[in-house]
Amino acid sequence: MKIHNFSAGPSILPQEVLLKASESVMDFNESGLSLLEISHRSKAFIDVLDEAKETALELLNLKNKGYEVLFLQGGASNQFLMSAYNLLETKATFLNTGSWSDKAIKEAKLFGSVHELASSKDSNFNYIPKNYSIPTDCDYFHCTSNNTIFGTQIKNFKSCPIPLICDMSSDIFSRVLDFTKFDLIYAGAQKNMGPAGATIVIIKEDILGKVTREIPSMMNYKLMIDKGSMFNTPPVFSIYVSLLTMKWLKNMGGIKAIEEINKTKAIVMYSEVDLNPLFKGFASIEDRSSMNATFSLINTDLKVTFESMLKEAGIDGVNGHRSVGGYRASMYNALSLDSVKTLVEVMSELESKA
Numbered sequence: 001m002k003i004h005n006f007s008a009g010p011s012i013l014p015q016e017v018l019l020k021a022s023e024s025v026m027d028f029n030e031s032g033l034s035l036l037e038i039s040h041r042s043k044a045f046i047d048v049l050d051e052a053k054e055t056a057l058e059l060l061n062l063k064n065k066g067y068e069v070l071f072l073q074g075g076a077s078n079q080f081l082m083s084a085y086n087l088l089e090t091k092a093t094f095l096n097t098g099s100w101s102d103k104a105i106k107e108a109k110l111f112g113s114v115h116e117l118a119s120s121k122d123s124n125f126n127y128i129p130k131n132y133s134i135p136t137d138c139d140y141f142h143c144t145s146n147n148t149i150f151g152t153q154i155k156n157f158k159s160c161p162i163p164l165i166c167d168m169s170s171d172i173f174s175r176v177l178d179f180t181k182f183d184l185i186y187a188g189a190q191k192n193m194g195p196a197g198a199t200i201v202i203i204k205e206d207i208l209g210k211v212t213r214e215i216p217s218m219m220n221y222k223l224m225i226d227k228g229s230m231f232n233t234p235p236v237f238s239i240y241v242s243l244l245t246m247k248w249l250k251n252m253g254g255i256k257a258i259e260e261i262n263k264t265k266a267i268v269m270y271s272e273v274d275l276n277p278l279f280k281g282f283a284s285i286e287d288r289s290s291m292n293a294t295f296s297l298i299n300t301d302l303k304v305t306f307e308s309m310l311k312e313a314g315i316d317g318v319n320g321h322r323s324v325g326g327y328r329a330s331m332y333n334a335l336s337l338d339s340v341k342t343l344v345e346v347m348s349e350l351e352s353k354a
């Protein structure tokens, strides 16, 4: 039976990527060697890394615009720390839109004063605050583009007079944005780009070199740039599978093409949430994420029936995060419209039964 994988992360990857990735484990590009047993300094792997960097810049339309691409380890969580280590001299300002922003704030506080510009914590992060203006007397402004747990997404990024740092872990490569607005973008690979293990960092080089503290090697962006993400052994397999996923995206028409599909999936999903009287959405309508749809059953007596119907239909990974409850359908790039339609059919079948 086909399983419809709505997992929030690690999450669905394109079938053809999984196939190619598994081939590389036995015989990488007909070299007679596994990708897992060659040197990260071999030409074969350096070609992978170079192509991954190029493809990322190409997809984001950031080629020749002063950006560097790094593939690091430690996940987005390490970037909470690393970004502050390298960029926070006195004061930084944050938009708090969920648990991940909250964690980024906590790490940054180790390095300087942190100003929470606006927060939606008062209503369990079910909306994106909009009524704020970014101060000019801070080292940078940090935000989270898509709040994976709560199902909200920033639709419009305000123009930012100071360096703009964005955690795009759960919506990178999903929609067209003017990426030149951002000075530092980071994302754990395992939501919308590849398997766990690699973290992509896209950084405008000219924001570096402004803090006075000493930065340990493994935390130092400048050093990582100078060493081409090879200061130590990079996560080779995760980088390779991320490359395959980026190439899959490029071949289907890039971000513009996937954005259309993602929009359609979101419309199909949220229409059902809104029209079906058994369900209600969690996030405020104008801030709804096209990646993670959060909703719940109004009458929890139907929970057992609904969940056995989901199982029957091959739907997996839709349980909500413990801090929100209910359900969460993650509709990352590799999830097909067909999977969303299958979920929506089950929801409407529940209505006809109830």
Ligand SMILES: *Cc1c(COP(=O)(O)O)cnc(C)c1O
Residues within 6 Å of the ligand: 009, 074, 075, 076, 077, 078, 100, 144, 146, 147, 148, 167, 168, 169, 170, 188, 189, 191
């Ligand atoms: C999953 C997630 C993280 C944490 O990523 P790790 O790679 O596990 O550290 C951070 N931010 C957002 C928005 C996420 O979705």
